[in-house]
Amino acid sequence: MESTQNQINDSNLLNISEEEDFRKSFQAYYYMMNAKPDIKTKLFTKDVCINLDDIFNLNYLITDKFKSHYNNAGFIINVHVTFNNKKSLFFNSWQLFEQQKWIQSEPIDSILVKWEFNAELPGYKVPQKHTLIVKMSDGIKPEDMLKVMLSGGFDEIQELDKDAYPVIASVDFIDSTLGDELIAIVSNWVKSLNTCDTSSHFLQKLRDHKKKLSYFIQYFFTFTLALCCIKICSYSIEQLPFNKISDLTKTDFINLSYVIFTVVILFIVAKGIFRFVGRSVFEVLRDAVSSHTFNISNGDKKKQDENAKRYKKLKSNVVLKIIFSFIFNIICTIITTIITRVIL
Structure with missing residues (x-):
């Protein structure tokens, strides 16, 4: 129950x-x-x-x-x-x-x-x-x-x-x-x-690839300079009057040390500068405001005009930094060559 x-x-x-x-x-x-x-x-x-x-x-x-x-x-x-x-x-x-x-x-x-x-x-x-x-x-x-x-x-x-x-x-x-x-x-x-005006379109392309552009400036120019330094060191060693390490005199050893020291220091400094320029370009593109989407109100038209001026300035800034990297790379190579020849 x-x-x-x-x-x-x-x-x-x-x-x-x-x-x-x-x-x-x-x-x-x-x-x-x-x-x-x-x-x-x-x-x-x-x-x-x-x-x-x-x-x-x-x-x-x-x-x-x-x-x-x-x-x-x-x-x-x-x-x-x-x-x-x-x-x-x-x-x-x-x-x-x-x-x-x-x-x-x-x-x-x-x-x-x-x-x-x-x-x-x-x-x-x-x-x-x-x-x-x-x-x-x-x-x-x-x-x-x-x-x-x-x-x-x-x-x-x-x-x-x-x-x-x-x-x-x-x-x-x-x-x-x-x-x-x-x-x-x-x-x-x-x-x-x-699409928006040509200036903003160009800047947007750079902005989309800002990380690649930064790496290009940092590593391409550093690698190019490294090859130049190796070539200069090889040339400098060939100019010294010895064929074997056992024939190396004290004076030759000191001169060779100066050459290697100069090339290494210049390479380290140049690498730091290339890294700074690369990061600077990345930050400029990262902080760049995207183009304004609208062209409707009076405020939109004013902002479009302001953006056009800013894009032109930013584009010039990025291009100048890239040109600077090319010129600085050439200058470093020339300076290294001149110093090694003076030492030797």
Whole structure:
């Protein structure tokens, strides 16, 4: 009798309240009617310059895709614009964004456009929500990169070593074909965008390869100087009047020691200078601000002009340091040759 009562008590552990039963039933019905969306994210590293017409063109491409292939069961566009002074504007419709006058004196930091579209799909009783988000900025911030990594749907790990991502596109989709098509539209749109002026483009190329350029200055010139020093030492030894080590006189030994000492000291000093120049170039390129992405507000136009002047100065700085390395290498070789000849 006691055993039967214990079994009844155990079975009661599986009982649920009416409220919990309603919640579970509603959840089951919801997932039967609505599919769980997948997500796909793509980063774009092209150095672009975006104006207002470019954004209007992107919206036309996206909306044309929706209305041409899917029945409209709900469509919303939101635009969020942030300025460098942390102030922001939010537009809950595309018409409001189109009507905005961009007379602000502050440059734009980022623009985020969100398209939310309910698509009627075969096999689903209710329209399924698809969301496309395109963020444009001067470069992705650390917190945004963390969100991208945690969100999933990101299959371009090799792109993470880049310094700037002017455009990021993310789509939540039920229909994978529609998701891929939306990402493709954004990709083609980015390809059609103009790049910034030639100066910033050249600097950006150097900035992308700043570590390689720094290593080139440090090791190539050091290696070249080392070969010159070895050649000079070999030549100096050939000029001394002995054929075997046993024939080496005290005077010859002293002269040879001076030559080797001079070459070694000059090599060490030159190596330090090449290392300093290489690191200096790396730091200049590392600290160089990426080109400004937008050319919309009055502040954007002013920043574009300031960047053009700064890029010109930075480019001259880097080129002069590379030329200095070449000239210094030649000077070190000449000085070493002259000193060894004077000693000998």
